[in-house]
Amino acid sequence: MNVIRNILYSRSHKDGNFFGAIQSIIGFKPKAISHYNRAFIHRSLNKKDTLGNDLNYERLEFLGDAMLSSIIAAYLYNEVPSGDEGYLTKMRSKVVSRKHLNELGKDLGLITFVETNVPKDHFGQNIHGNLFEALVGAIYLDRGYKYCEKFIQKRVIDPYVDIEQLEGRIISYKSLLIEWCQKKKHKFKYEVYEDTGKDELKHFAVKLWIDQKVIAKARATSKKKAEEKASKRAYYAFQKKMSKE
Amino acid sequence: MNVIRNILYSRSHKDGNFFGAIQSIIGFKPKAISHYNRAFIHRSLNKKDTLGNDLNYERLEFLGDAMLSSIIAAYLYNEVPSGDEGYLTKMRSKVVSRKHLNELGKDLGLITFVETNVPKDHFGQNIHGNLFEALVGAIYLDRGYKYCEKFIQKRVIDPYVDIEQLEGRIISYKSLLIEWCQKKKHKFKYEVYEDTGKDELKHFAVKLWIDQKVIAKARATSKKKAEEKASKRAYYAFQKKMSKE
Numbered sequence: 462m463n464v465i466r467n468i469l470y471s472r473s474h475k476d477g478n479f480f481g482a483i484q485s486i487i488g489f490k491p492k493a494i495s496h497y498n499r500a501f502i503h504r505s506l507n508k509k510d511t512l513g514n515d516l517n518y519e520r521l522e523f524l525g526d527a528m529l530s531s532i533i534a535a536y537l538y539n540e541v542p543s544g545d546e547g548y549l550t551k552m553r554s555k556v557v558s559r560k561h562l563n564e565l566g567k568d569l570g571l572i573t574f575v576e577t578n579v580p581k582d583h584f585g586q587n588i589h590g591n592l593f594e595a596l597v598g599a600i601y602l603d604r605g606y607k608y609c610e611k612f613i614q615k616r617v618i619d620p621y622v623d624i625e626q627l628e629g630r631i632i633s634y635k636s637l638l639i640e641w642c643q644k645k646k647h648k649f650k651y652e653v654y655e656d657t658g659k660d661e662l663k664h665f666a667v668k669l670w671i672d673q674k675v676i677a678k679a680r681a682t683s684k685k686k687a688e689e690k691a692s693k694r695a696y697y698a699f700q701k702k703m704s705k706e
Numbered sequence: 707m708n709v710i711r712n713i714l715y716s717r718s719h720k721d722g723n724f725f726g727a728i729q730s731i732i733g734f735k736p737k738a739i740s741h742y743n744r745a746f747i748h749r750s751l752n753k754k755d756t757l758g759n760d761l762n763y764e765r766l767e768f769l770g771d772a773m774l775s776s777i778i779a780a781y782l783y784n785e786v787p788s789g790d791e792g793y794l795t796k797m798r799s800k801v802v803s804r805k806h807l808n809e810l811g812k813d814l815g816l817i818t819f820v821e822t823n824v825p826k827d828h829f830g831q832n833i834h835g836n837l838f839e840a841l842v843g844a845i846y847l848d849r850g851y852k853y854c855e856k857f858i859q860k861r862v863i864d865p866y867v868d869i870e871q872l873e874g875r876i877i878s879y880k881s882l883l884i885e886w887c888q889k890k891k892h893k894f895k896y897e898v899y900e901d902t903g904k905d906e907l908k909h910f911a912v913k914l915w916i917d918q919k920v921i922a923k924a925r926a927t928s929k930k931k932a933e934e935k936a937s938k939r940a941y942y943a944f945q946k947k948m949s950k951e
Contacts, residue, residue: 530772606851
């Protein structure tokens with residue numbers, strides 16, 4: 462167990478790559494890396510700071526959750542001027558749902574950085590969301606609210622938050638597009654192609670062909686998400702056309 | 707009913723004093739007064755903006771609540787390094803409790819600014835807290851997160867947030883002090899004196915005498931609060947002494 466931990470630990474913290482990996486995930490340079498170190502210390506290590514206080518990521522979760530909630534609240538407030546208080550509350554709870562946060566943390570591969578005495582496969586799904594919240598908390602302490610906003614915009618809002626989808630008006634752009642192609646007898650194809658991006662994270666790149674033309678391209682952390690993103694782009698490109706037919 | 711409303715309305719918005727009153731409450735100049743106007747429009751007026759969206763303070767409540775939560779979260783995180791996630795959550799919910807927010811809004815006299823079609827004495831207690839939240843939301847939109855923090859620090863944290871009291875370790879500094887004076891046979895007296903402050907809000911000033919000496923002074927929006935504040939100051943002054951006896 463400790464062997465596994467030590468291998469992972471050496472891969473992340475000890476060889477100096479941790480700084481670079483965090484920078485790549487958050488999109489800017491950390492000032493005080495210690496905040497990010499703390500964001501990946503699991504309670505099982507039973508670490509204490511010099512004053513004897515627990516040193517793990519649980520307090521950072523609390524902080525990150527609060528920042529996330531207020532940033533998403535402000536985003537929704539501005540984005541949906543017609544939504545009343547009840548609507549805004551409901552939408553926010555969808556964005557910051559446990560399931561969604563777990564997805565976010567998982568896609569960023571945060572678990573690879575965890576220092577723990579528990580084998581990582583013993584953790585449930587919630588560790589991903591907890592680490593994501595802790596990371597947001599660390600960003601707040603390190604760089605302040607503005608940088609939290611930047612990070613949330615880049616990693617939560619841009620790739621995931623789609624008001625129409627959240628409202629359940631559109632469940633999947635891919636199925637919407639396929640349905641339309643079938644109805645209109647258009648040939649379509651999703652093609653995974655070579656991704657030359659240099660991100661730390663593995664990305665999938667997808668081209669969407671309709672009638673021998675590339676209509677949209679997209680990159681994401683899973684093939685499914687890249688397809689959905691490409692479909693969404695194609696959907697907006699076609700929207701006028703589709704609404705007329 | 708409308709007469710009352712119009713009198714209050716003219717006292718606040720129409721004669722230009724609204725700007726000054728808001729400035730005095732928030733402690734800095736509003737940039738766009740329209741945000742603050744909105745923070746006092748009750749839904750009973752059924753106002754709409756140019757796009758047909760509801761124009762009242764309810765959406766601002768949502769926004770202000772979110773800002774308040776994250777600012778208090780950060781404050782507690784920094785202030786209580788020994789508190790775990792559960793502790794921090796519990797403490798925050800005490801600070802931002804409905805009861806507490808109602809007190810805050812009431813002390814600032816926010817209800818005097820409300821534009822409404824409902825007689826003001828028909829409102830329950832919650833209107834005070836709702837207006838307080840809406841005001842925080844307006845500050846966020848007008849001046850951003852930093853100014854929200856300033857306002858919360860000045861109007862919530864400095865005058866009201868006392869970790870020891872929140873934890874229930876000390877319910878009232880006044881009773882603590884009285885008990886000690888009685889036990890130690892000290893004579894004490896709380897004296898309300900002339901308050902020369904120029905605040906918009908009425909303040910009470912209290913001197914705490916112990917054995918013919920003024921030990922502490924304090925000002926607050928009620929006599930009870932001023933006494934508590936003076937007692938707290940005296941308590942900290944006497945703390946060493948009391949712990950030895």
